[in-house]
Amino acid sequence: MKTKPFSTKYALIAAGISAALMLSVDAQAATAAPVKNGASQVNITMTSEGDGTCHIDHTSAKAGPVTFTVVNKTATSLTELELLSDNRILGEKENLAPGLPAVKFTVTLDGGTYQIYCPGAKQELTNFTVTGKAAAAPTGSVATLLEEGTKGYASYVNGVVDAMVVAVDRLKADIDAGDLEKAKADYAKARPFYERIESDVSGFVLPGFKATDNAGNLDYLVDMRASNIDPKVGWHGFHAIERELFSKKAITPETKQLAAELQTNVHKLDEQVKQLTYKPEDLANGAADLLEEVQSNKISGEEEAFSHLDLIDFAGNIEGAEQAFAFLKPGLEKIDPDLTRRVTEQFAAVRALLETYRDPAIPGGYKYYTAELKASEGAKLSRAVQALQEPLSKIAEKVATSGK
Template structure:
């Protein structure tokens, strides 16, 4: 996919109804990108938000001859099957934890306890950021839970964590936020119901890991994600941990398919952890407004160094 100059288009998605099967973000003018998936024969759509024609029909026909799965070794096939099962278990546990931590946070918000709400805000953010691409695959659910003010049509329709973040850390008032807190609780419950039925394929897991790194580069390093709480480093930790878990599950198969790539990605994850380490403070991180522009550039370079080889994993596990 290549964006040849459409300023309004920044991503491309393969969708099945309301479900996003795969996507490539940050396709600003002049940039290109890819993502890999195995999908069943059928009718899908390519969706490019902001394009003159936003949705284009995309038909997949059954391939002839031996499939990639049939030509893989039994060892690799077993490892990839274990990865898909393990990732489904991981996602469900993270969302179950999210239900619990969001519930506690919402209780504090509805009680009007600013200090307790501020204290409890970070835990569900970490749970959510680990599995963000999965939430994004369910249409409008991610915007309802995680939209920033500039993502919403207007402040009146703005809901989710960041609406409450502003109330707690900027406005210092929880007046009128009970309905927003209740909706957040409901939306997180919907996510929990949806992931209980979700299944994943190896390339989807790998693409999700890449998307998590894209999230870091797109909104976390800039400081726009947690602009009121300044907990951006916590969000970065969540994105990196989620990407690392996805890669770890695919790593046994990748070591057989492309040991050099597997080693490179693991080395870059280690370097990413080292890049974050100086900013740890107690059980969390320093406030992001204490991180200088030069330090942010250093973090960005570590993210880019990891994202480049990680983006190759999906193509390997598909082929």
């Protein structure tokens, strides 16, 4: 889960990100990143200085492949880093605990200005400039632009699932060690990943099982809630563990078994997701499905009935929907620029509303969604999502018929 809200992130990007909001940049950063093995090399180091600082050794590179190497030395408050362009996450690394080995991601960048985002740092954002041949304004056919968007979105989904695997592995380790408080905190960190992509992965059935058999349905095994349990299969997954940690407030042999099952099923899900391909309308329909999830399960308080961390899941659904939209946006702007503008504005409005519920003292960074908060704020949240659902629901048909 982001330790800072999306509204903060994108408002800063839209404002151009002044020098005062830069991340910590080393003296040599003014020079272009050196090239090794055909890729520009940028090193980012997280430390505990100033309650969390990301040091960047170069803030510019020539157009082409760029490798970002990230290591967390001592920053307990920092766990992730992203490279952004026009609201899209081009590359990211999460679960960056202090002391772990350095990790890398490589992206091919055209000339232009990007942003490096280090959520939770005292100074979160900095511009990253790529020189050389600038990325041309989209000139391809609508179909080409939409196809490129589906490929970019597939990479995003793969990255989210990879991060979920790491987070669930950590949650299982906490449970195996009998550390209740750490397990609660890492449960909150693990939850958003599935929520960002659940509309894409909800149909997977394990080999040897019928589609109607919940014993082989990965969505059931990973994310089933208390309100809809199949008595023939029993309760498994995140929410069964949630009950153990937050309601029973104990780690038992059953808790450890549930954690082992969740780890196994999430690893199986990771294997399945890598085989996915998407059509443009899949992205649009998936985004709409995620908003329906918000309305039906998050605002009702049904999703996290024991931990009351529903707003974490709410934010995860919104991020996943917005990422799907962002990857369709270049093509959609050619199809219907007014609709694109309306959806963009409504996403911003929802993110701004979510900002008002931030609480860094609570695991996951949002207020507990108690009965009192639901009574006072539920209708407001529902109206904001509904205002986004109306224009977003039109996108699938737009992109599916754009070439006809």
